[in-house]
Amino acid sequence: MKKKYAPLAGSLILNRITGHNAIVMAANTRIATVAEGIFQAAKDTDSAVFMELARSESDLSGGYTGLVPKDFADRMKQAAARVKFDVWALHADHITIKKGDAAEIEGTKKLIDAQADAGFTSFAIDASHLFNFAGKSVREELAENIRVTTELAGHIWSRMKGEEFGLEVEVGEIGRKGEGGLILTKPDEAVAFIRALNENDVFPNVLAIANGSTHGHTYDADGNIVAQLSIDIPQTKAIASALRVHNLKVGIAQHGITGTPRELINLHFPKGDIIKGNVGTFWQDVVFDVFKVYEPALYRSIQDWTLEKYRPQNPGKKDQQIFDSNCKFAIREFFKEIYAVGDETSAAIRSRAYAESLVFFRAFGAYGTASLVRKNL
Ligand SMILES: [Zn+2]
Numbered sequence: 001m002k003k004k005y006a007p008l009a010g011s012l013i014l015n016r017i018t019g020h021n022a023i024v025m026a027a028n029t030r031i032a033t034v035a036e037g038i039f040q041a042a043k044d045t046d047s048a049v050f051m052e053l054a055r056s057e058s059d060l061s062g063g064y065t066g067l068v069p070k071d072f073a074d075r076m077k078q079a080a081a082r083v084k085f086d087v088w089a090l091h092a093d094h095i096t097i098k099k100g101d102a103a104e105i106e107g108t109k110k111l112i113d114a115q116a117d118a119g120f121t122s123f124a125i126d127a128s129h130l131f132n133f134a135g136k137s138v139r140e141e142l143a144e145n146i147r148v149t150t151e152l153a154g155h156i157w158s159r160m161k162g163e164e165f166g167l168e169v170e171v172g173e174i175g176r177k178g179e180g181g182l183i184l185t186k187p188d189e190a191v192a193f194i195r196a197l198n199e200n201d202v203f204p205n206v207l208a209i210a211n212g213s214t215h216g217h218t219y220d221a222d223g224n225i226v227a228q229l230s231i232d233i234p235q236t237k238a239i240a241s242a243l244r245v246h247n248l249k250v251g252i253a254q255h256g257i258t259g260t261p262r263e264l265i266n267l268h269f270p271k272g273d274i275i276k277g278n279v280g281t282f283w284q285d286v287v288f289d290v291f292k293v294y295e296p297a298l299y300r301s302i303q304d305w306t307l308e309k310y311r312p313q314n315p316g317k318k319d320q321q322i323f324d325s326n327c328k329f330a331i332r333e334f335f336k337e338i339y340a341v342g343d344e345t346s347a348a349i350r351s352r353a354y355a356e357s358l359v360f361f362r363a364f365g366a367y368g369t370a371s372l373v374r375k376n377l
Helices: 010-017 032-045 069-083 102-118 143-159 187-199 233-245 262-268 281-294 296-310 319-333 335-339 343-363 369-375
Strands: 024-028 049-054 088-096 122-126 166-171 206-209 251-254 274-279
Touching (some): 010 024, 010 088, 010 122, 010 274, 010 369, 024 032, 024 088, 024 281, 032 049, 032 343, 049 122, 069 088, 069 102, 088 166, 102 143, 122 143, 166 187, 187 206, 206 233, 262 343, 281 319, 296 319, 296 335, 319 335
Parallel strands (some): 024 049, 049 088, 088 122, 122 166, 166 206, 206 251, 251 274
16 A cells, blocks of 8 residues: 555656646755755645656766665655655656667666666656657657657556556757757657657656756856746747647656746746646755855865866866856765754755745646645545
8 A cells, every 4th residue: 555655656646737727846856955845835835746866866876966766765755754745756857868779778777677666656768869860750860769768668667567657758858059059849859759659659748848948057158157048938839739739648848947037937838738847956056055154164165076076177167157067966975964964954955945945836836736636546
C-alpha cells in the first residue's frame, strides 16, 4: 500500500491538470533544504508540485549536487512527511542522452533502475541532442531521438512493473543557439515526434520544447544578470494548438523559468498549454542569498573556490558572471558544510523558499490543483 505522503505517479497529476488554466511547478531542489518551505507553501495553497533533479545534478555518482537518486528521494520524502503534504511527484528531470550508442544506453538504464528503486514516479527522457541536421525530412531529423526515447520509455515501463508513472520527452534542445540566435522547435517537429512515439506505443504526458528559454541565468552583453524575456509565447501556443489539431494528447513542459518575471507568467503564459514549469537555478540562488548574511564565512569559501576553479576557463568574463554560472558545482564540494548550517540559517531558507513558492504557485495558477488531483485518486 502507498504510504500516506509518498509521491504520486506524475501522470496522475499531469493528466488531472490538463484542461485547466494551471501550470504545475517542478522545483529542482539542488540544495534539499528548500524542500520543506516549498511543500509547506504547496500545502497552504493547495497546489500540486513536482520535485526533480536532472541527470547532471544527480546521477549514480552523485552529480553536481552530491546526491545519488536515493539520497534525493529520501530527502524529498522526509520533507513531504514532515509537512504532511500528499499531492506531489518525484521526477527524474533531463535523463540526457548525448550520443545514443549502446554503452550510453546501458548506463542510462542503470540510472533509471536506481531511480525506480528509489521511488521516482516520473521520468523525463531527453534525447533532443540526437537531432540529425542532415536529415531530409522532419521524421529523418528526429529518427534517433524517436528510437532512443522509445527504447528508454520501454525500459521504464518494464522497470515500474505495472505502476503508473509520469513521462516527459523532449524535442529541440533547450538553449541551443544557431547563427540567428536560439533555435526554436517548430509545430511540425512536435507533431511528428509525438505521433511517432504514439505509433511506438509511447504516450508521454508532457513534451519539453525549445521555445526561447535557457537554463540558468540570463545575461546582458556586459555579463550582468537580466530578466529573461525571450520565451516565445506565440510559438508555444502554435505548438500546443498543432498538437491538439492532430489529436495528440500531450501538454507542454516549460524549462528554464528562472529569471522570467512572475508577473509576465501570471498574466501572459498560456497556462493549460504549458502544464509543467521547471524552476531550478532560482532555488539555489535562494540558499546562497541567505548564506551571504547568515553564513558569510561559508559563502566566502564557496565564492573563492568557484572563482579559483573557473576563472582560468573563462578569460574576459567578470567574476560575478563566472560565479553565477558555476557556483552550482560548489554544492558538491561544500556538501558537508551546506547541510551542517545551524537552525537559524535553515529557518531563513525555509521561510524564503515558502514565500517565493507562494508567488510561483499564484503566478502559475496552481492554487487548488492539489484538490483537483485528490478528487480523482
Ligand atoms: Zn530543463
